[in-house]
Amino acid sequence: MSSPLAKLLRRSVRALGPAIPGVSLRETLRAGGGAIAGLGVAGLFVLSPKVDLELGLFLIAPFGASSVLLFAAPNSPLAQPWSAIVGNTLAALVSVAVCLSISDPLLRVVLAVSLSVAAMSVARAIHPPAGAVAMTAALSPDMVRELGFMFALMPVALGTLILVLIAVIYAHLTGRRYPFRQFEEDNALGTADPPPLQRLDLSEQELTGILQRYRQSLNLGVEDLARLIGAAELQAATHRTEPLTAAAIMSRDLVTVAFDTPLSEVADLFRQYSFTSLPVVAEDGRFLGIIYQIDLIRRAREDTLSLDRGFVAAMTRLFDTRSAAYVKAGEVMSVSIPKAAPDTPAGALLPMLAESGCDAVPVLSEECLAGIVTRTDLIAALARRTLGSAA
Structure with missing residues (x-):
């Protein structure tokens, strides 16, 4: 048995390791590319010698810290527009006032940073790089x-x-969401109902209370908390549905x-x-x-817009086999869809059918449809499993 000292040493070593889960190569490139785009475009605005001298525009070190949050952690409450713009600006105003009033270097730094933190807290605009602005x-x-207050x-x-x-702009182009989602905003279908995974029977006030109780309001938004709780519930459901697999419930004929x-x-x-x-x-x-039925409607809608014809005429064209250029099934099918294997747990199918917007998941065995x-x-x-458990 390990000694208490050895256990303490192991815990201490583990505590010094990374606390952030591994990041995919795609996300790494996305974050790094965002920083290049952000600072690169900003530099085009402010590095002109004429602009620098006449208007006082120039890059400052805290912009690099802001870029880390904006492009690597766009879901963080600390990275949102209000926090970034108001937080940095408040810190600048406070630190200028301190600099114009205090001559002692150490006291000037301490007061500038501490008062900036207090001002950001009151304004609900905490942005860590703002501390660097103040310093x-x-x-x-x-x-x-x-420059004064300018x-x-x-x-x-x-x-x-x-x-x-x-x-x-960069988040929109790379498939991320920034600013972060607001609780009870319209879902992807344009309706006011929360997405299926977020129908938790918990109000925004209750979710906010959870974040405040565990002092996580600076790290997580209410909507993201709802998504995490929903995902955790589905993950827990997989434990209750195993060993039920896709092969056991799929349609084969x-x-x-x-x-x-x-x-x-x-x-x-x-x-x-x-x-x-x-x-x-x-x-x-x-x-x-x-092919989903909705794919036919989407294709007809695209033809309506591109060919400048009515919707009925576009639908008629889709189904007209007399034309040499008749539309084929492969031209309208969806390919970017969730897929499963025969041994995929039934619980893992839940988020596929709940979140992806599809109502059927193909089960593949060596690339062939099983x-x-x-x-x-x-x-x-699931109904049979639930009724069987109740019995």
Whole structure:
């Protein structure tokens, strides 16, 4: 048995290790690219010698710290526009006032940073790089005396605003969300109902209370907390559904179409079987994609806009097999969809069907289609399991 000293040593060594989970290469490149874009574009605005001398615009070290939050941790409450712009600007205003009033260097630094922290707390605009803004000003009294309170406007407020605007655009282009989601905002479908995973029967006030109780309000937003709780509940559900697997609940006798199948035949199959989705497979059984009924509507809508014709005319064109350029199933199928293996736990299918916007998950075995799990299949399986447990 290990001695208490050895256990203490192991705990101490582990405590010195990284506390942040590993980051994917894609996210690493996204964050680094964001910092390049943010500081690069901001530099184009402020590094012109004429602008530097006449308007007092220049890059300051705290902008680098702000870039870390804006591009590497865009979901953090500390990185949001209000926190970044107001926090940095408040710190600049406070530190300029201190510099113009206090001559002692040490007292000037201490008061500038501490009063800036207090001001940010009152304004609910905590932004860690703002502490560096305050120290930059406190350590550069000659610059502050020359610029006065204009220092808070340029470079601080304007420079931070530029970084925030770039972060908004960059997040949109790279598939991230910035500013972060607001609780009870419209979901992806444009309706006011929370997404299925966030219907927790907990109000915004209750979730806020949890964050405040555990002193996490600076690290996590209310909406993100709801998402995490929902994900944790689903993960816990996987423990209760095992060893139920996709193979046990999937539909095996499938109606499929080929890549070249005309959409008129696809529509006939939808009407005949009342399906909402049809898998597309190659001659050798390889899975190629899946067609949802909504894909037909989307394609007709695209044709309506691109060909400048009515919606009915666009739908008619989709199903017209007399044309040499008739639309094929493979041209409208969806390929970026969740997929499962036969041994995938049923619980792991829950978020796939709840979050991805699809109502059927293909089950693949060595790239070939083995079955399909629909929402109906999963609901029926969980209902049987629940009733069996109750009995």
